Amino acid sequence: MKFSAHFPQVRDRWLQRPVGSAQYRPWLMERGSLTRRLQRHSHAFAVQPLQQARRKAPHSEAVLLKLLPRQYVLLRDVMLRCDGEVAVFAHSVLPRQAMRGAWRGLGQIGSRSLGGTLFADPRMCRDALQYKKLGPQHFLYRRAARYQPGMTGPIWARRSVFRLGRNAVLVTELFLPEILALTEKNR
Numbered sequence: 001m002k003f004s005a006h007f008p009q010v011r012d013r014w015l016q017r018p019v020g021s022a023q024y025r026p027w028l029m030e031r032g033s034l035t036r037r038l039q040r041h042s043h044a045f046a047v048q049p050l051q052q053a054r055r056k057a058p059h060s061e062a063v064l065l066k067l068l069p070r071q072y073v074l075l076r077d078v079m080l081r082c083d084g085e086v087a088v089f090a091h092s093v094l095p096r097q098a099m100r101g102a103w104r105g106l107g108q109i110g111s112r113s114l115g116g117t118l119f120a121d122p123r124m125c126r127d128a129l130q131y132k133k134l135g136p137q138h139f140l141y142r143r144a145a146r147y148q149p150g151m152t153g154p155i156w157a158r159r160s161v162f163r164l165g166r167n168a169v170l171v172t173e174l175f176l177p178e179i180l181a182l183t184e185k186n187r
């Protein structure tokens with residue numbers, strides 16, 4: 001049976017470019033580690049783990065990672081904070097088979113930045129970034145809103161698959177309005 005036969009048509013469409021995101025553009029287009037960019041724009045950067053659990057991957061994410069519908073993954077939700085203020089809600093999908101070799105410790109990084117491990121290996125490659133302006137009906141918006149009840153209005157997000165050999169993990173970042181207040185601290 002063809003892989004696509006496992007999944008009905010996925011309607012969660014993402015853009016190849018963040019059209020209409022002028023204010024957030026420098027953040028959305030950052031090709032290097034977002035952690036490093038946030039550290040340059042703050043005196044105190046922190047990763048606040050919110051939830052880490054083994055679950056079936058959300059449908060559209062399973063498709064992107066070419067997982068079978070019933071396959072369990074590790075879902076990691078964190079808030080990236082700069083000088084105590086929220087900046088980015090990050091949601092990562094870590095299939096069990098991806099957490100091996102250089103990535104074997106990915107499930108135990110706690111409040112360390114996932115980017116620290118992903119960008120540490122020069123062999124890592126990253127698929128093209130995809131963008132979407134999320135409304136309150138989107139499942140990732142709802143996930144973030146659990147931790148940011150005051151969230152209103154659309155939120156720009158980006159996602160990409162990180163690869164190392166046959167390992168692949170999906171990282172999605174939601175850029176909260178507070179990020180716009182950050183200015184370069186010339187670190």
Ligand SMILES: C=C(O[C@@H]1C=C(C(=O)O)C=C[C@H]1O)C(=O)O
Pocket residue numbers: 032033034035036047076078080088090091092112113114115116118171172173
């Ligand atoms: C991928 C990176 O790691 C960041 C840290 C994350 C985490 O610790 O879960 C998730 C997404 C990223 O914003 C990065 O720094 O670019």
